Every structure is written in C-alpha cells, then in structure tokens.
Amino acid sequence: GESVGLHLPTLSVQEGDNSIINCAYSNSASDYFIWYKQESGKGPQFIIDIRSNMDKRQGQRVTVLLNKTVKHLSLQIAATQPGDSAVYFCAEGSFSGGYNKLIFGAGTRLAVHP
Amino acid sequence: DGGITQSPKYLFRKEGQNVTLSCEQNLNHDAMYWYRQDPGQGLRLIYYSQIVNDFQKGDIAEGYSVSREKKESFPLTVTSAQKNPTAFYLCASRRIPGYGYTFGSGTRLTVV
Numbered sequence: 001g002e003s004v005g006l007h008l009p010t011l012s013v014q015e016g017d018n019s020i021i022n023c024a025y026s027n028s029a030s031d032y033f034i035w036y037k038q039e040s041g042k043g044p045q046f047i048i049d050i051r052s053n054m055d056k057r058q059g060q061r062v063t064v065l066l067n068k069t070v071k072h073l074s075l076q077i078a079a080t081q082p083g084d085s086a087v088y089f090c091a092e093g094s095f096s097g098g099y100n101k102l103i104f105g106a107g108t109r110l111a112v113h114p
Numbered sequence: 115d116g117g118i119t120q121s122p123k124y125l126f127r128k129e130g131q132n133v134t135l136s137c138e139q140n141l142n143h144d145a146m147y148w149y150r151q152d153p154g155q156g157l158r159l160i161y162y163s164q165i166v167n168d169f170q171k172g173d174i175a176e177g178y179s180v181s182r183e184k185k186e187s188f189p190l191t192v193t194s195a196q197k198n199p200t201a202f203y204l205c206a207s208r209r210i211p212g213y214g215y216t217f218g219s220g221t222r223l224t225v226v
Contacts, residue, residue, distance in 0.1 A: 008154055032213050043120075043204055043217035044157075089156065091215075099213050100145065100164070101172070104156035 008087060010109045019077040021108045023090035028071065030092035032099065035064060035075045038087045038107070047075070047088075077110075085112045116141045120205050120218035126226045127192065127199060135190045135221045137205035144210040146188035150174060151202040151220075160203075163188055164210060192223060200225050 177196025
C-alpha cells in the first residue's frame with residue numbers, strides 16, 4: 001500500500017465524533033489556502049479552500065478556519081465517518097508567487113475507528 | 115469526464131536508465147505541475163509549465179527533465195542523474211486565472 005502516511009502525526013477518532021486537524025503555515029504573504037485529502041495509493045483530492053480575506057468557510061461536513069495572526073489553519077470534519085480515514089494536508093499559495101509554488105504541509109493521518 | 119491521467123501507475127527503473135512518466139489532462143487547464151512525494155514529507159515541486167513550449171524549474175529539478183509540446187501533455191523524464199528516484203510522483207494542473215490544483219492519481223517509481 002501507499003507509504004505516504006508513515007511517520008506522520010496521527011489523529012485517532014471514533015466514528016461520529018468531530019475531528020479537528022491543524023496546520024501552521026509559514027509565509028505571511030500567503031493569501032490562499034487549501035485542504036487536500038489523500039487516500040492510500042491515490043492522488044490528493046480537493047476538500048475546501050479559503051482566501052485570506054475570510055476567517056471561516058464551510059462546506060459539506062467540513063469547515064476551515066483561518067487565523068492570520070498566528071498563521072494557523074484548521075480543518076474541522078463533523079460526524080467523522082470511516083471513509084474519512086486518510087492523510088490530510090494543507091497548502092498555501094500567494095499572488096506574488098503566481099500560485100505556481102504552493103507550499104504543502106507534510107500532513108496528518110486521520111484514523112477513524114468504528 | 116474531465117481529469118488528469120497519469121501512467122503507468124507503477125514503474126520500475128534499473129540503475130542508469132532513463133524513464134518517462136506520462137501526464138495527460140483534458141480539463142483545458144493552462145498550467146501543469148510535477149511533484150514528488152516521499153514518506154513523511156510534503157509535496158515538493160519538480161517542474162511546472164504555464165504555457166506550451168515553456169516550463170520552469172521547481173525546488174528539486176536536478177535529475178529530471180520535462181517537455182510541454184501540447185497543452186494537454188506534460189511528460190516527466192527521470193534521468194540517470196537522479197540518484198534517489200524512488201518516490202511517488204504526482205502531476206497536477208490548474209486553470210489560469212484560478213487557484214485550485216487538480217491532481218492525477220500518481221505514479222510510483224521504484225529503482226530495482
């Protein structure tokens with residue numbers, strides 16, 4: 001299987017609980033942030049994004065919170081399901097970089113237990 | 115359905131051999147990217163291209179080469195100069211203007 005998830009921090013949750021995955025970003029000039037989900041052996045899948053002029057954005061069962069003061073991003077997953085088990089990572093981009101050089105975090109592995 | 119297709123899914127390379135990874139997209143996206151993914155690390159940019167016949171080096175371009183002869187295609191060659199090529203390679207594309215990257219399903223390259 002895919003070894004991407006090895007050596008990553010792991011968040012273990014019970015099915016039905018809410019999950020919060022955190023990300024610290026590095027570039028204060030970043031103005032665009034994305035959360036991706038990567039399942040074993042597959043490419044990253046877009047979950048939700050947020051621009052720097054927002055603090056919060058909601059999707060279906062997911063919410064992203066952005067705290068620019070401390071350069072922190074979080075992904076909240078409501079009513080976590082076994083199908084949510086994957087590696088989650090954030091990415092940041094900037095207008096000055098032409099959004100061509102996204103900076104990706106290493107990720108957090110989410111393990112959902114029945 | 116529109117998307118990005120990477121092939122092959124698994125590739126084995128012998129020492130001293132060049133291999134080419136294929137990436138094709140039918141999303142009509144302008145920019146295409148190649149990333150390398152190693153266990154426990156974030157994606158690292160190898161090369162990217164915003165228009166046909168033009169491409170730029172990323173953070174880890176040494177030992178790799180690319181071409182962009184068509185908008186839909188952005189093949190990556192892993193040359194014998196790349197000393198540690200075993201990794202998971204991901205191709206992505208993006209519409210310009212726009213922010214979101216669409217990723218392919220990846221190619222796992224192993225040196226044997």
